[in-house]
Amino acid sequence: MRSFSFLLATAALAACSPYDPDLGGIPYQCGDTEPKCPSGYSCQDDGSGRMVCKANDGDLVDARQMGGFVCQDDSGFEGQDKNDSISTAYQLPNQPTIMLGPVSICPEGDKDTYQVTISTAMSNIEAITTWESGMEVKVAILNSGGTVINNGTVPGDAQNTLRAYVDSVPLGIYYVQTTAGAAVKNNYKLTVKVTQ
Numbered sequence: 001m002r003s004f005s006f007l008l009a010t011a012a013l014a015a016c017s018p019y020d021p022d023l024g025g026i027p028y029q030c031g032d033t034e035p036k037c038p039s040g041y042s043c044q045d046d047g048s049g050r051m052v053c054k055a056n057d058g059d060l061v062d063a064r065q066m067g068g069f070v071c072q073d074d075s076g077f078e079g080q081d082k083n084d085s086i087s088t089a090y091q092l093p094n095q096p097t098i099m100l101g102p103v104s105i106c107p108e109g110d111k112d113t114y115q116v117t118i119s120t121a122m123s124n125i126e127a128i129t130t131w132e133s134g135m136e137v138k139v140a141i142l143n144s145g146g147t148v149i150n151n152g153t154v155p156g157d158a159q160n161t162l163r164a165y166v167d168s169v170p171l172g173i174y175y176v177q178t179t180a181g182a183a184v185k186n187n188y189k190l191t192v193k194v195t196q
Contacts, residue, residue, distance in 0.1 A: 071107075078112075084111045097191065097192070103188060105185060115174075118172055121171050126192070127190065131189070143174060
């Protein structure tokens with residue numbers, strides 16, 4: 001129900017890899033290395049000589065409408081079990097900075113949960129959501145049991161941004177979870193930083 005468009009980047013890693021494809025505009029061009037397209041899609045000629053990702057059912061990878069709203073595809077993170085809870089969270093790579101997006105809270109009531117592994121004691125976790133328009137996309141940092149340890153707030157005079165931050169956490173598993181209001185769908189970007 002969403003178009004596959006996400007950017008997984010790190011501050012230390014600028015090159016693309018099969019696990020962080022930058023598929024370009026809509027429709028999305030095939031990646032340079034395998035896998036060239038997300039699961040469920042294959043690289044095909046769009047009729048003009050340009051190689052683009054097409055769904056195996058023949059549809060071009062593209063945003064899909066839900067009640068008039070175009071939801072970005074984050075199926076690469078949602079997976080078969082979705083990522084609505086800590087038990088099915090998408091595990092983020094162990095990198096200092098991760099940027100995802102655009103991804104979506106779609107349909108209404110969707111939650112996106114990402115696992116963060118802290119391997120250096122007394123690290124800090126920062127999670128920031130940004131969106132272009134519409135209702136806010138909330139962000140929270142949870143402990144290993146799923147209890148919220150910090151909810152995102154507006155940083156300074158920023159617009160369309162929420163930031164959650166915890167400092168000096170012990171080693172272990174933590175989660176970043178994004179949500180929206182009960183009747184809200186929205187596309188957003190997420191940045192997660194782990195610092196010492």
